[in-house]
Amino acid sequence: ETKLTIATVNNGDMIRMQKLTDDFTSQNPDISLEWVTLEENTLRQRVTTDIATKGGQYDIMTIGTYEVPIWAEKGWLAPLDNLGTDYDVDDLMPAIRAAVSKDDALYAAPFYGESSMMMYRKDLFEKAGIEVNGRLTWDQTLDIAKKLHDPDNGVYGICLRGKAGWGENMALISTMGNAYGARWFDEEWNPTFDGPEWKAALDMYTNILGNYGPPGATSNGFNENLSLFNSGKCGMWIDATVAASFVTNPKESKVADQVAFTEAPCAVTCTGANWLWAWNLGIPMGSQNVEAAQKFIAWATSKEYLELVASKEGWANVPPGTRISLYENPKYLEAAPFADETLLAIDSADPINSTLKPKPYVGVQFAAIPEFQGIGTTVGQQFSAALAGQSTVEEALSAAQASTDRTMRKAGYY
Amino acid sequence: MEKKQTPLGYISFSAFAWVVGLLIFFPIFWMVLTSFKSELEAVSIPPSFISFDWTLENYVEVQERSNYFKFAMNSVILAVGSTLVGLVFAVTCAWAMAFNPTKRTKDALLWMLSTKMMPPVGVLVPIYLMFRDWGLLDTRFGLIMVLFLMNLPIMVWMLYTYFKEIPTDILEAARMDGATLPKEIIFVLLPMALPGIASTMLLNVILAWNEAFWTLNLTTSDAAPLTAFIASYSSPEGLFWAKLSAASTLAVAPILVIGWFSQKQLVRGLTFGAVK
């Protein structure tokens, strides 16, 4: 019998998958599964250490769209060339598929995908007499936040990520930067935090979240904001599209029937104003059980799996954002009022052309280079310091510029 | 000094002390209480203290998600295993240092302690590479070795101070009685130092139980202890406080109980015999 060791992140969809694996093991009695569930940062650090040192501890790793291109490039991932005949690769959404492929070969299979969008409270908007037509700009968003902000009654104008981290506040701030025409690096790999675009973006960010956000915003990530929104404390929330299924779930959300969705705000441009992300399952090179692992991945990312989830938990809870067919499925569209917005957002995100000016890297809200995690986190901290009021926007930007410059120089980019 | 305690003094001191004590204990109490709430109640304001629907669903869910007992068993094996291995080394070393000291003994002791001041993450990569090459990743044996080495300095220190308190006479008497060195240690030294050894073991079990860096970074599943278990709860999506509390309660309960039972012993252990 083969034992597959699977490293996963501890989010809801993954945990749901763990519970449903009986379906897989009954079909494949000769395969047993061993789960290693970790919090996102810990997971990333564990699997990266392991794959980079060829530790060989895992057969399947849950990895993001950030890792896939880098690792595939290095030859650390086994190509998924044997997913079965009825896997239907072409059903994968193009943006997502591009993000996990190299030379047209799939190196990881997307489990779910997301972009970002705005969730807001219909009831509060109505009360304040605000109507949403078309895509908002950040300036408009700021105005709305001002109107909604009513901390005495426990409602904050807007909730955004504030917790430092390249996958936390920087995911949002990068899209804001993109909207203001900024980019991480110019063509020579020089960081560009000294430009006016970043200044404008960060001014907006600190202003809107610092003044019309909840207290403690600097430690709010996705989960914290979700809690806040679900307990009715946020007027708006711009975050991952997957949040939609949670905020509309009456079991978890007090405001399930008051939520509406729209695209993430633009500023000088809409290019790159919403991010693209997917959690994917990949097989490290050197795994002894590539065949069994492919079987599992095929199962977990298949259309059948979606139906399995739907049959057990309802259509609203299936992992979204990976397959076109899902968004053509009437049952899903009925159960998921957010489906259209999600599809729109994902389709409009392009990892290659995500900035107004040309850029040398791949990724909307990140740059797919090994150094980025460290850089993103450091910059994220500097920006969260600005949000906390510990430094000014200018200071934060020049600190970010300096530290990124150091890292890039040290890494030998110039 | 106790002679003039008035009843009033007794009551007010007691009341004050209890208030302080309960404040200090409050986070743990609150954690346990929250673990019996539903997720919505866990975040509700004002918080509910008793009048909520007590539920075990969080525990059920935690157990469904990850097999608590497997992790707990690993914690026990690692903690006890590393302590036992450590004991063998530490006893011999402490014996030698206490009863056959040389000029270097004090230096050696302090050097041992200073090995504990290095941030482990600084040597993660070398260790990880070595573990990989020796096939020790995710093995209990490998982790037992790491925990043993981490705690060895403290064990040696503690045992050293206990052994120092044992009169040399008695060991000499055993020698006059014809005991060989192993017999001297097994029949005379160890039984006499039993309280000290017990406290050393307890402290090391606690330290090993709570060690969160190596146990997380060198394991995947087979050898993963409760620290890895809790690492999967730190922030899943959705409301999670109640589940988090349940998992936390499960992770700390065994060691908390052990700690409580052994607190008297521990004091001796922790003080390196410094407080008579």
Add this chain to the structure above:
Amino acid sequence: MGAIRLEKVKKTFGTLDVIPGVDLDINDGEFVVFVGPSGCGKSTLLRLIAGLEDVTDGKIMIDGIDVANEAPAKRGLSMVFQSYALYPHMTVFNNIAFGLKMAGESKEVINEKVQSAAKILNLTDYLERRPGALSGGQRQRVAIGRAIVRNPAAFLFDEPLSNLDAALRVNMRLEITGLHQDLKTTMIYVTHDQVEAMTMADKIVVLQAGRVEQVGKPMDLYSKPANKFVAGFIGSPKMNFLGGELAAKHGCHEIGVRPEHLVVSTESGVIPATVKIAEHLGAETYLHVQSDEFGAMTVRATGEMPLSGNDKIFLTPEQDRIHRFDAHGLALG
């Protein structure tokens, strides 16, 4: 079976010359007491004999065989430590049996030997107790029991009574003396207690700074000390040393008179003196007096003396009890 002979035994700790060289003969069955001021090397000497320390130089022979390289247990000696060094976690029985067990004796032999030792020492009722539950005297008997079961060639005692209170000391002293009379084994006994040395020893060895000052029977040391050190060390209260003309009259540098050999009179005598403090013990009286010529002196008088502070008295040494010393402190015929 228990003759011990030290030949030029030397011991240094680092650069500290603790025992510069000792020669000593101890006969089989003898009760030898080592006395001397604190730090003079009594314990060290004993531990050298026991084998707990290595000699730096010289030979230690037991029954004619050099034991320098024998482990302590192999020398056939038993030691009773000042602290008794009982094994606190073992019952009395096991304490006594431990040495036999280590020697691999059979259960029956052990049982028999322990029982008989317990009988000799009146410990039969306590065999199942731990040392912690015994009185000081009982503990000491266990320590002795542990020593005797092994049938040693000799016993070594290092101040075994110094932890006991006065009353118990007297008892234990008598018990050890009795034991020696019964067993007739060689015993070497370290003490700094006058009374123990005087009453127990067949032979006293007086040590000073790791050197043997005099060896002899107790009463010989008392009545014929070889030098001032021994004279002052043996006997309590201490001997009075008087120089000056009185000594010259006796044809020597200094004379020594024991407090009990001074005759007190309120009318006349050789040495006029003033009583500073009179200690009345009922059966006897100690007078701490001050003489103009000789300074502070001590007198020990039998019975009650109706004297108190500031009384003037006269002291006369008993003529045939005077000790005479030359300028180097050596006794003169």
Add this chain to the structure above:
Amino acid sequence: MGAIRLEKVKKTFGTLDVIPGVDLDINDGEFVVFVGPSGCGKSTLLRLIAGLEDVTDGKIMIDGIDVANEAPAKRGLSMVFQSYALYPHMTVFNNIAFGLKMAGESKEVINEKVQSAAKILNLTDYLERRPGALSGGQRQRVAIGRAIVRNPAAFLFDEPLSNLDAALRVNMRLEITGLHQDLKTTMIYVTHDQVEAMTMADKIVVLQAGRVEQVGKPMDLYSKPANKFVAGFIGSPKMNFLGGELAAKHGCHEIGVRPEHLVVSTESGVIPATVKIAEHLGAETYLHVQSDEFGAMTVRATGEMPLSGNDKIFLTPEQDRIHRFDAHGLALG
């Protein structure tokens, strides 16, 4: 300035009646010694006087004033603890000065008083040392120094010499006696040492189970004990008690004869006995004998007696030294 009076002083710990009721008068300047078996309440009584414990009932008067509600420091007494209770982290100077500092004395006054105390006690050279670096005797002097700088109405000593070795004890005993002669302050001194009690006290208080058995001058207690308890407790070795016909002949239940009041003869005497052990101390000889009629007895003979084990001897009590007791143990005229 230091007369202390206890009136019906009672102390219970929980239900334990440690002191059932004590009346006692201590005159100014007197040296009073409390003796009694261990646990009889000596320390408790002292602590009651010091104010470290509250009396359960009764009055404690110092110079005629009831001090029941005064804090210890206010009573004007100084205490020297058995353990000395020196402050280990302070120098000798600061140890002695502590009480003065607490009383808010000026630097100059403190310095002067400490220096003069140090001079009296020969501590001048050690003022900068910590107690850890002092010998037992020096420590005791520091403890006394700490007491005397405060000019107390009375000193309280709780077995201050029991931690010292024999030689040092003798010295310190003399020093305290000397100090009392110099200062003439009331002193209350707890001890269980015979010799200390006999030699130091103006007045001995014999306690048993929290009750005063007898109060009197040392020699009075020695020669006229009020009862068997006191008779047996005072004097060392212990008094021999003989019953039977011999007692009847003296018209009482039991007679008591001290070991030093038995005349030894090898030819004839009242009590035939066999020597078990003879201890020769030089100046005197202790005989531990066995008599058919009275069992074990102790004899203390002056000088050297050429006797040893198994010799037959005869003992005769000195007629005028016999103590007579009735069936309740009370002394008869």
Add this chain to the structure above:
Amino acid sequence: MSTRASTLTGRIMSAPSIIVLFLWMAVPLGMTIYFSFLRYNLLSPGTEEWIGTLNYEFFLTDPAFFASLANTLLLVGSVLVITVIGGILLGLLLDQPIFGRGILRLLVIAPFFIMPTVNALVWKNLLMDPVSGMFAWLASLLGLPAIDWFTNAPLTSIIIMVSWQWLPFAVLILLTALQSLDRDQKEAAQMDGAGPVSIFFYITLPHLSRAITVVVLIETIFLLTVFAEIFVTTGGGPGLATTNIAFLVYTQALLQYDVGGASAGGIVAVILANIVAIFLIRLIGKNLDN
């Protein structure tokens, strides 16, 4: 007991521990030193090259280095001060005869047995959360705005959590030390006319000095490498507000995967730790010996 034979066995018996510890320290340390002179990114294996002391230059000139050094010292220092003072006060309190002292003691020492991760999770979420946390609610009861702990007082929050964990440890040791104070000494001071306050400062506190030394020594060893609390709560931010040396090395090693830089950081940390160690050993050499 010093015969030639026994001295030799002594050497032999202490050898295994010393050797394994030496290897445990020396081998990784040796590799670390070697790595610290390489350009070595874990994600770019095979491209390692010798770059001399560049890693050290970068680490030491990193503005984050001084910030984290200051944070480390501040964290260690504050926690030491809080736990020692709090430990003494609590020790004094628990030394009084009070109702249910045994149980109360168990309550007070409980935090010491809690895993650092759990400690951080509980404090961060259940207590300090500015919206649904216990403290926010208490503040609202008093009509105060909720304190946003990890934004406005990040290092303080970490200090509070770490102190909560280590306070019981100090209490445990200091309480025992208090109980070992010779009653005679207190009484002697009473006879000398000292009041409770004087007794505390002149008698009790000096008596505790040795126990305090032990607390300081052991806590320092563990506090220098505080990591889990920071990792779980603030992630070193905002800015560098809660980055200590251990966390800084972590960011190098496991966020940037810059093994060379992390190795240099590790070596610097070792050197710093040893400076602290020497300082402590001076302190303790005196206090632990007698």
